[in-house]
Amino acid sequence: SQQGEEDPQALSIQEGENATMNCSYKTSINNLQWYRQNSGRGLVHLILIRSNEREKHSGRLRVTLDTSKKSSSLLITASRAADTASYFCATVIIQGAQKLVFGQGTRLTINP
Amino acid sequence: DAGVIQSPRHEVTEMGQEVTLRCKPISGHNSLFWYRQTMMRGLELLIYFNNNVPIDDSGMPEDRFSAKMPNASFSTLKIQPSEPRDSAVYFCASSNGFRGGAHEQFFGPGTRLTVL
Numbered sequence: 767s768q769q770g771e772e773d774p775q776a777l778s779i780q781e782g783e784n785a786t787m788n789c790s791y792k793t794s795i796n797n798l799q800w801y802r803q804n805s806g807r808g809l810v811h812l813i814l815i816r817s818n819e820r821e822k823h824s825g826r827l828r829v830t831l832d833t834s835k836k837s838s839s840l841l842i843t844a845s846r847a848a849d850t851a852s853y854f855c856a857t858v859i860i861q862g863a864q865k866l867v868f869g870q871g872t873r874l875t876i877n878p
Numbered sequence: 879d880a881g882v883i884q885s886p887r888h889e890v891t892e893m894g895q896e897v898t899l900r901c902k903p904i905s906g907h908n909s910l911f912w913y914r915q916t917m918m919r920g921l922e923l924l925i926y927f928n929n930n931v932p933i934d935d936s937g938m939p940e941d942r943f944s945a946k947m948p949n950a951s952f953s954t955l956k957i958q959p960s961e962p963r964d965s966a967v968y969f970c971a972s973s974n975g976f977r978g979g980a981h982e983q984f985f986g987p988g989t990r991l992t993v994l
Contacts, residue, residue, distance in 0.1 A: 796980050808882075808969055808985035809921075854921065864980040865911075865934055868921040 770869030789855030882986035896958040903972030
């Protein structure tokens, strides 16, 4: 079963609005990462948040992590048409081989 | 830096044929990952190497799939014989660090494989 699950599966908003995507996971993690994928392209790393961190910022991106609820959120402020893409959370679990497990992603559409 | 390089970008083949996908990781990176992406199953890790050694191949679907990393700058993923259900986009990614997949990964553009 998926370690990470994003919510919603699809999100459509107007340019300039904020977009919030959520990710839930099942087992204890080492860190959680967010990636973006434009249509027909490879994934691009956006931000990494460690299990002992609660919030992290990068430009217009804000990521929060709540390990007690096993959830994370990605907020994109002042969205732009170029933000249209799929966004994936990926977790690195503590036990076993250190590898990323991806969720199914949120398809974000920014309407001009 | 040129980033992760994959070839070919597109491959169309007939069922039963051998398919070889190639990857050149970013110079200096010590971990390399092969993923498969489909609409039904999402992004799945097939295998990953650390310092050219396979660490976790639990995601390799079956014996028809094999992967090698003969040196730090080259890896192959081979499917023999190929089947229509192998149709997917295959990504290679690399990272640098002592904890395998726990670090930021850099993805290649992918190879879109279609098996007829």
